[in-house]
Amino acid sequence: MTLLSDYRDDRIALRVYLGAALFAATADLYRLNPEPGPDPTALFIRFLHWARPHSPP
Template sequence: MCRRPIPHAPMRPLWRCRNCAAEWPCQPARLALLVEYRDDRTGLLVYLGGLMAEATDQLAQLHPQTRLDLTERFLAWARARG
């Protein structure tokens, strides 16, 4: 019996990877997103910005005393290299 692989997708509201339990987007998810959006870096940043807003809201509910800045986690790695 062959199991289907578990994708490196976010587990909401914890925003951890369903596959490896690292903070999402984990390295494999980042690589997959870069490949998927290879010709549309702006689209990738818009997509990640929306997810970052969702993650910020959900994580703030789980950890109300913590100030969250998820910019590095969600956007910094996806910016085009000069």
């Protein structure tokens, strides 16, 4: 299964799940490499940007 199929009917829950994963990954990466720390933009793109709502045509 994929996240998109698991959350097909609840895109808000998908984004909540991805936000929690982003939070956990940020904490882990900061703990493992505090200097210079994780890049917030790169993490946002990796975890949340792809799941953004699509604009209507």
